[in-house]
Amino acid sequence: xxxxxxxxxxxxxxxxxxxxxxxGSKTTLCAGCGHNSISERLIxxxxxxxxxxxxxxxxxxxGCSSKTPAYFLNQAHGFNSVHGxxxxxxxxALLANKNLKGVVVTGDGDTASIGIGQFVHxxxxxxxxxxxxxxNGVYGLTKGQFSATADIGSKQKSGVINEMNPIDCCLxxxxxxxxxVARSFSGDKRQLSNILxxxxxxxxxxxxxxISPCVTFNDxxxxxxxxxxxxxxxxxxxxxxxxxxxxxxQVQMEDGQVRDVELHDGSHLRLRALHGDFDPTxxxxxxxxxxxxxxxxxxxxxxLYVRKDKETLHDMMHLVDEPLATLPQSxxxxxxxxxxxxxxELR
Amino acid sequence: xxxxxxxxxxxSSSGEQAYRVVNDFSIQVATVNGSGSQTANNVLMxxxxxxxxxxxxxxxxxxxxxxxxxWFTIRANKNGWIARKKEIDFLxxxxxxxxxxxxxxxxxxxxxxxxxxxQLKDLRTGLHFYPVPFDKLVAPxxxxxxxxxxxxxxxxxxVVAHLLGIDxxxxxxxxxxxxxxxxAKAADLNWNAVLAGKQFAEEHLPKTDPLRLERMxxxxxxxxxxxxxxxxxxCVFAGCTVVTWYPITPSSSLVDSMTGYLRRLRTEKxxxxxxxxxxxxxxxxxxxxxxxxxxxxxxxxxxxxxxxxISLMAExxxxxxYAEVPAVIFDVQRAGPSTGLPxxxxxxxVLSNALLSHGDTRHPLFFPSCPAECFQMAVDAFDFAxxxxxxxxxxxxxxxxxxxxxxxxFVYPAKxxxxxxxxxxxxxxxxxxxxxxxxxxxxxIPYRTLPGTNHPKAAYFTRGSGHSDKAGYSExxxxxxxxxxxxxxxxxxxxxxxxxxxxxxNGKAKIGIIYYGTSRWAAEECLDQLAREYDLEASSFRLLxxxxxxxxxxxxxxxxxxxxxxxxxxxxxxxxxxxxxxxxLIAKLRGIRYxxxxxxxxxxxxxxxxxxxGL
Numbered sequence: 030x031x032x033x034x035x036x037x038x039x040x041x042x043x044x045x046x047x048x049x050x051x052x053g054s055k056t057t058l059c060a061g062c063g064h065n066s067i068s069e070r071l072i073x074x075x076x077x078x079x080x081x082x083x084x085x086x087x088x089x090x091x092g093c094s095s096k097t098p099a100y101f102l103n104q105a106h107g108f109n110s111v112h113g114x115x116x117x118x119x120x121x122a123l124l125a126n127k128n129l130k131g132v133v134v135t136g137d138g139d140t141a142s143i144g145i146g147q148f149v150h151x152x153x154x155x156x157x158x159x160x161x162x163x164x165n166g167v168y169g170l171t172k173g174q175f176s177a178t179a180d181i182g183s184k185q186k187s188g189v190i191n192e193m194n195p196i197d198c199c200l201x202x203x204x205x206x207x208x209x210v211a212r213s214f215s216g217d218k219r220q221l222s223n224i225l226x227x228x229x230x231x232x233x234x235x236x237x238x239x240i241s242p243c244v245t246f247n248d249x250x251x252x253x254x255x256x257x258x259x260x261x262x263x264x265x266x267x268x269x270x271x272x273x274x275x276x277x278x279q280v281q282m283e284d285g286q287v288r289d290v291e292l293h294d295g296s297h298l299r300l301r302a303l304h305g306d307f308d309p310t311x312x313x314x315x316x317x318x319x320x321x322x323x324x325x326x327x328x329x330x331x332x333l334y335v336r337k338d339k340e341t342l343h344d345m346m347h348l349v350d351e352p353l354a355t356l357p358q359s360x361x362x363x364x365x366x367x368x369x370x371x372x373x374e375l376r
Numbered sequence: 377x378x379x380x381x382x383x384x385x386x387x388s389s390s391g392e393q394a395y396r397v398v399n400d401f402s403i404q405v406a407t408v409n410g411s412g413s414q415t416a417n418n419v420l421m422x423x424x425x426x427x428x429x430x431x432x433x434x435x436x437x438x439x440x441x442x443x444x445x446x447w448f449t450i451r452a453n454k455n456g457w458i459a460r461k462k463e464i465d466f467l468x469x470x471x472x473x474x475x476x477x478x479x480x481x482x483x484x485x486x487x488x489x490x491x492x493x494x495q496l497k498d499l500r501t502g503l504h505f506y507p508v509p510f511d512k513l514v515a516p517x518x519x520x521x522x523x524x525x526x527x528x529x530x531x532x533x534x535v536v537a538h539l540l541g542i543d544x545x546x547x548x549x550x551x552x553x554x555x556x557x558x559x560a561k562a563a564d565l566n567w568n569a570v571l572a573g574k575q576f577a578e579e580h581l582p583k584t585d586p587l588r589l590e591r592m593x594x595x596x597x598x599x600x601x602x603x604x605x606x607x608x609x610x611c612v613f614a615g616c617t618v619v620t621w622y623p624i625t626p627s628s629s630l631v632d633s634m635t636g637y638l639r640r641l642r643t644e645k646x647x648x649x650x651x652x653x654x655x656x657x658x659x660x661x662x663x664x665x666x667x668x669x670x671x672x673x674x675x676x677x678x679x680x681x682x683x684x685x686i687s688l689m690a691e692x693x694x695x696x697x698y699a700e701v702p703a704v705i706f707d708v709q710r711a712g713p714s715t716g717l718p719x720x721x722x723x724x725x726v727l728s729n730a731l732l733s734h735g736d737t738r739h740p741l742f743f744p745s746c747p748a749e750c751f752q753m754a755v756d757a758f759d760f761a762x763x764x765x766x767x768x769x770x771x772x773x774x775x776x777x778x779x780x781x782x783x784x785x786f787v788y789p790a791k792x793x794x795x796x797x798x799x800x801x802x803x804x805x806x807x808x809x810x811x812x813x814x815x816x817x818x819x820x821i822p823y824r825t826l827p828g829t830n831h832p833k834a835a836y837f838t839r840g841s842g843h844s845d846k847a848g849y850s851e852x853x854x855x856x857x858x859x860x861x862x863x864x865x866x867x868x869x870x871x872x873x874x875x876x877x878x879x880x881x882n883g884k885a886k887i888g889i890i891y892y893g894t895s896r897w898a899a900e901e902c903l904d905q906l907a908r909e910y911d912l913e914a915s916s917f918r919l920l921x922x923x924x925x926x927x928x929x930x931x932x933x934x935x936x937x938x939x940x941x942x943x944x945x946x947x948x949x950x951x952x953x954x955x956x957x958x959x960x961l962i963a964k965l966r967g968i969r970y971x972x973x974x975x976x977x978x979x980x981x982x983x984x985x986x987x988x989x990g991l
Binding site: 050054057081082083084086088098099103104105106107108109110111114116117118119120121122123124125126128129146147150154342346347348349350352353354355356358360361362363365367368371372375376 | 785837
């Protein structure tokens with residue numbers, strides 16, 4: 030079996046597994062596609078954190094991005110479902126088994142167009158999963174139409190200029206109830222790894238909008254989602270370092286304002302501000318920063334927003350501790366006396 | 377035409393009819409939606425039920441919260457015929473908007489109890505009129521003016537009790553049961569209104585019509601429940617764990633009552649935590665998506681909807697078929713899309729559900745005819761969906777779902793829950809190889825594993841149509857053909873597991889009648905009418921499920937002509953039969969179709985069948 034790329038060194042992680050169960054089948058996406066880098070990061074991150082792969086559910090909709098769950102974590106169940114409907118399928122799967130670690134990979138067409146309804150309602154429910162948007166501003170499988178995240182003024186390969194407002198999924202996510210929101214760039218390995226690790230440590234809905242250039246249909250001059258454009262306009266909010274709960278904090282960070290974000294599983298995210306202080310627990314500040322960057326044509330990346338005290342869907346449902354999926358009959362079928370009592374009431 | 381059975385009896389006092397019609401007539405209450413008449417109507421129906429007389433109630437209501445006309449029809453029938461009776465024998469006219477038309481439509485000899493200011497008695501002759509001054513009667517029993525609108529309907533219960541001979545103790549019991557212990561004060565208020573009506577009738581309304589209710593013993597042990605609540609209970613006892621839905625008439629009360637029963641019966645006492653999740657989705661697309669996700673992850677998941685929702689669910693149901701994910705979908709059928717007749721009944725989704733979605737798809741359908749079958753088929757549907765790893769439709773309709781039915785009590789599930797072919801970690805240790813879509817047993821049903829199974833062989837990747845038997849991505853022609861052929865084999869296996877038909881063969885009969893769902897009640901009465909009135913013998917075949925079984929073909933073979941009863945314009949079940957049966961059997965089939973949106977009645981069927989037979 031071949032892998033996405035970049036074979037990590039042969040070693041075992043803290044639960045004694047080598048990297049093989051974390052890898053996937055060979056990618057069928059274009060060489061140089063940003064999505065492949067994201068799959069590589071997922072392999073690394075799950076391996077390094079020692080997450081049990083069989084506890085992960087890999088979910089997706091339809092599109093180039095939605096194919097990628099086949100390219101990482103071979104020993105996790107995966108579901109390539111219906112265009113735009115990964116939120117519903119994932120919500121159902123996680124209601125069935127609250128112990129699953131849900132990772133959803135979607136694209137900008139999946140999330141911002143056909144699936145925008147499901148996306149916003151997933152946000153409202155704070156469904157505890159990691160929701161990755163592989164955002165390239167374009168439809169790849171159908172050959173290069175604009176998606177709803179294409180910026181005003183961005184040029185299609187055919188020369189058409191987009192004149193409609195883009196949908197910013199991070200703004201929606203912050204506004205409508207996601208409890209961890211980040212933006213990153215598929216070309217920034219270090220930042221993306223740190224963000225993904227933080228998302229895995231978070232209990233609640235983590236939305237990551239990853240600008241992931243399409244080398245075939247949207248990497249040309251005039252596109253605002255090309256490698257060169259994003260590299261030039263990427264403004265990282267902070268330098269970040271993730272410290273897992275099972276390691277001591279020995280962060281080497283240069284001087285500057287350092288914020289420490291403690292995550293639900295006891296891990297920490299250390300953030301050193303790069304352009305003045307930025308407080309990711311401040312919703313208004315996050316929204317203002319994104320709007321400000323947008324005016325300047327900048328792509329603001331990093332941890333935009335985090336909130337730890339909000340109930341997840343599981344909390345709101347008051348579910349029993351064990352997964353609903355495997356409860357024994359004795360706990361899901363009331364006894365004959367219960368039926369008889371109700372029959373008597375109806376007589 | 378009138379269908380009274382008339383038996384002459386001695387006149388007890390002057391003015392009363394010399395004949396009586398006992399326990400065989402219909403009462404229609406015409407009111408305004410939102411006026412609180414439902415309580416009065418349910419009390420009336422339950423009083424008759426408690427007297428041991430077979431009874432049915434049909435609520436014909438508008439898509440509106442308050443203000444539009446509503447009719448509630450109660451039928452009492454000593455022979456147990458509980459289909460709607462087309463002819464109204466006793467009208468309670470409370471709605472000024474419809475009163476004139478309602479009266480003009482009556483057959484000669486019918487009785488009319490009406491709100492006196494409506495001045496109906498001069499409209500026509502040949503009817504028995506009972507004017508009642510509701511406003512004058514309600515004021516003394518209900519000092520609070522704003523409650524009078526709700527309480528005044530109870531007065532007609534009292535009047536009817538006197539005129540038809542309803543045991544007042546039974547009415548009192550029914551009323552207090554209806555209000556429950558928590559609303560004892562409201563119950564007292566309403567009971568006084570009943571008494572006021574009764575007293576007024578005694579003093580002012582000499583009985584002139586022949587209709588009487590007399591105690592029987594035909595309802596012992598039975599219950600009164602609507603089909604939606606029955607299905608909800610079935611799901612609770614089936615061990616359903618995830619319910620995701622979007623409100624739509626006429627299915628909403630299924631999930632509403634299920635939520636109530638789940639909270640009551642499936643909240644664990646020691647922790648107060650739930651062994652279920654009920655989530656109202658943003659639309660039917662999301663609702664079925666969540667069901668598919670939950671079932672994929674191992675829950676027993678269901679949704680309830682109606683035709684418009686089914687349309688939205690089509691893509692996911694196709695995915696469920698190809699990816700082989702169980703799902704239980706209650707389709708409480710109603711008339712067509714958008715506004716118009718969302719509150720009228722229809723068997724409108726039979727053909728579309730059997731074939732729902734794109735590509736080659738076939739889905740099993742269950743057809744309950746009564747609350748007890750709603751309960752039983754709910755239990756069966758979950759086992760069936762997991763056994764065959766496929767979406768299953770339980771096809772009820774508005775008539776069954778939303779009306780109160782006199783019903784047999786439900787039978788506690790005899791069989792333990794079956795999860796079908798699921799391999800856990802232990803089972804995976806015993807198999808050399810796990811291929812998600814391989815036909816290991818020759819029945820077309822593959823084995824599956826659940827996410828979260830701690831075993832290196834457990835994981836597989838779920839996709840739609842294009843996959844190899846090991847669930848690998850494939851666009852190969854042979855992989856696709858092998859897969860859809862196996863799905864056909866699985867469908868063949870289902871034929872041996874669906875609920876079998878209920879067949880009654882009549883050796884002398886040249887014709888047969890096939891029916892399903894709520895048509896059962898009108899069809900059975902129609903068979904009786906054919907025999908009594910036309911001396912026409914017929915065999916009957918009540919279909920309980922699709923796919924069809926061998927029994928269907930042999931039933932058609934035995935008869936010269938076979939009538940298929942559908943509550944839709946296009947004869948949808950008939951069309952489905954035409955898709956599958958050999959041409960010589962198709963030639964014997966005739967359609968009897970009713971599609972006006974009312975609960976089906978026997979007379980409509982009899983007239984149509986007799987006309988097609990040339991009698």
